[in-house]
Amino acid sequence: MSRVVVMDLRRHNTVLVGHNRYFVFEPDGRPLLVHDRCPHRGGPLSLSRQTPDGRRLVCPWHGTKVGTAAVKRTSVPMVRSGDEAVVLLPDVADDTPITVIHKRILANLPPEAEQARTEPCPARAAGVHE
Numbered sequence: 001m002s003r004v005v006v007m008d009l010r011r012h013n014t015v016l017v018g019h020n021r022y023f024v025f026e027p028d029g030r031p032l033l034v035h036d037r038c039p040h041r042g043g044p045l046s047l048s049r050q051t052p053d054g055r056r057l058v059c060p061w062h063g064t065k066v067g068t069a070a071v072k073r074t075s076v077p078m079v080r081s082g083d084e085a086v087v088l089l090p091d092v093a094d095d096t097p098i099t100v101i102h103k104r105i106l107a108n109l110p111p112e113a114e115q116a117r118t119e120p121c122p123a124r125a126a127g128v129h130e
Contacts, residue, residue, distance in 0.1 A: 001094060002091070003017075003089045003098060005089060005098055006085070007084070007085045008084060009031060009083045009084065011102055014103050015033065015099070016098065017092055017096060017098050020035070021036035022034060023036045025072075025075070025107055026108050027050075031078070033078045033085070033087055034071050038059040039064075040059060040062055041059075041061060041064075043060055043064075044061075045066065046106065046107055048060055049112060050107065051111060052112065055069075056068060076088065
């Protein structure tokens with residue numbers, strides 16, 4: 001049976017459905033609800049980072065790259081009206097607990113340039129001057 005969930009996108013970006021997680025992914029500024037699971041080994045895609053070209057997500061567990069086009073194709077049906085989204089969760093039993101929450105979604109941050117990934121010099125970070 002399907003279940004309908006209404007989300008306030010200003011306050012919520014994650015849906016917990018029993019043991020499954022979904023997060024609001026905004027690759028092109030348009031919110032989509034996607035499964036928070038890397039197809040490789042189940043790592044949390046919400047904690048992944050976009051590649052510099054923005055075309056893939058890099059899983060935080062094993063570095064597997066997942067195409068954003070594939071992630072978009074597997075999104076859950078959702079209709080957005082302003083800041084409200086109505087989501088249709090397929091194959092969810094009536095007694096399955098559903099919770100909507102807000103958490104930090106790293107996958108929605110802008111792609112990092114390779115140069116920005118370098119760590120600062122420890123002496124400079126600590127305020128030590130040469």
